[in-house]
Amino acid sequence: MEVEEIYRRDLNLLVALRILVEERSVSRAAMRLNLSQSAMSRVLGRLRDLLADPLFSRQGQSLIPTEKALSVNRALDEPLASLQQMLAPSDFNPGTCDHTFTIATTDYAMQTILPFALPRIYQEAPQVAFDFQPLQNEQLKEQLTYGRADLAICRPSNPIDTLHHQTLGRVGVQCLVSHQHPLAGTSMTLDDYLRFPHAMIAISDGVKALIESALADKPKRRMVLRAYHLEAALAIIDTMPLIITVPADLAYLVAERHQLVVKSLPFHFTPFDYSMIWHPRCEYSPEHEWLRRVVEEECGKLIAKRVEDIQLDQIRP
Template sequence: MRVEEIYRRDLNLLVALQVLVEERSVSKAAERLNLSQSAMSRVLGRLRSLLSDPVLTRQGQHLVPTEKALSINKALEEPLGSLRQLLSPIDFDPKSCDQTFTIVTTDYAMQTILPFALPRIYQEAPHVAFELLPLQDDRLKEQLTYGRADLAICRPTHSIEPLQYGALGRVGVSCLLSKHHPLANQQMCLDDYLHYPHAMIAISDGVKALIEQALEDKPKRRMVLSAYHLEAALAIIDMMPLIITVPADLAHLVSERYDLVVKPLPFHFTPFDYSMIWHPRCDHSPAQEWLRSIVKEECGKLIANRVVEMGLDTSTDSIP
């Protein structure tokens, strides 16, 4: 029998069969199925027609299932049990979850945001795994729609409809300088910022475009390096008076690790929102909902704490 032929059958009758066999009473079966006794009798009639079998026969004061009814009922135990499980609410248990989650994100988020959520994730779900892939900003929709990525952590620079998103917090921008830089021990003004050579890193999530917008009426900066990884700029930061503009929290983390100097931007710059983004197909997945809740709570708290610790102003990040 083809699938479309099964579709044309009233499969609810098979559920009625199981109840009738268990109860061996039309009235009790009617009560369980919330039907009147006359409606249940009509169901029994349709069931007899479907199976070409009496289903129940009377022996004295009792109804007894036929051999065919018992045989079909036994065969129904596994598929109906599977349907009950399939249609029941899913109780998600992180400790037993062994799913592999694919997250696309920027190098910045890989270094300064996501790692701070991983300890709690593995504490609650020790059997999960992660595949972290580089964000392709102009292909974000495709990565989440066709690439089957579960989540993106980034600052979207294009329209993301119909994707879903949740804000994690606001990120400011600062400058990294070598301790040998001429400005290392003095305040950096706008003319200084425009005069010295620059490096821009892809981790800054479109910061280059935001800065150019803020400086649109000013002379062009001399860009000597554009790279995806910060290490490329750090390799030459002592060789020339380089200014590396990156998200503020990354600047502070890197400055401690490499003994560098952090300077605020010498002009008005509004911090930008960092978000987690996902496809609507992931909206109601218990595992995905759990993952998003951990990322939002841990990463959002992290970004907020850094804003306070660094004394960043989330409405402006500038020097008068």
């Protein structure tokens, strides 16, 4: 197609397609584009004519995009990002930024990583706001693409080839026991680890699957508690010989707060990478670039210090 022919097409329709795919709703897309619902419906009709495809089917209150709609939307990533960069003001000032950032993350990151970046963030940009959302591991791509999350901070447990990412550092694993535990004053062997009851917490960011993989040829552990919050395990850790396996830096923070004993894993475990992940649509946004830089510098520095403090660097893959 010649450039002149592209000029004669209404390329605003492609922006409307992106919004429709993200919102899955004509009314919500109309609100974002400051249109009436009837005007948005006409835009959808013109899009269908332009692309010669129904683009969406209705399921309940939601619009389900066709393969053609998803394919065109993916193809828009790079050109729309380039246009955003080209048209955005070049003199970004975090001091006047009032953007609301939506961050998808885990309880682990909320307790042990992000709080250490927030003071600098608000020092540089006192008017920004944050909306923290629970991370949906199995739907991470969809959460960043259609859920309108700006950034995810987690251990990616599924392929993220279509997303951008930056490793913040490496995270190891340690165990927690009470001072009354039979192992509190002695080294923990593999037999000990397999013999005593365990608690696994969802805060642990996929640690359970990694532990099970490392112990694939060993007897199953006796799991007496699975919970979303660490407090459930802490409530009974003094009443039974419980072992709680969590990311190493979290273990040290919890041990200090609750007078617990930290024990090393009695088997080889490869530390895992912790990352921030974002959709290509955010790649060239000045406010997003600033946020990622601060998170990388502050959280990366924090993780590196903890790696040194707990001698994680002595553990080799």
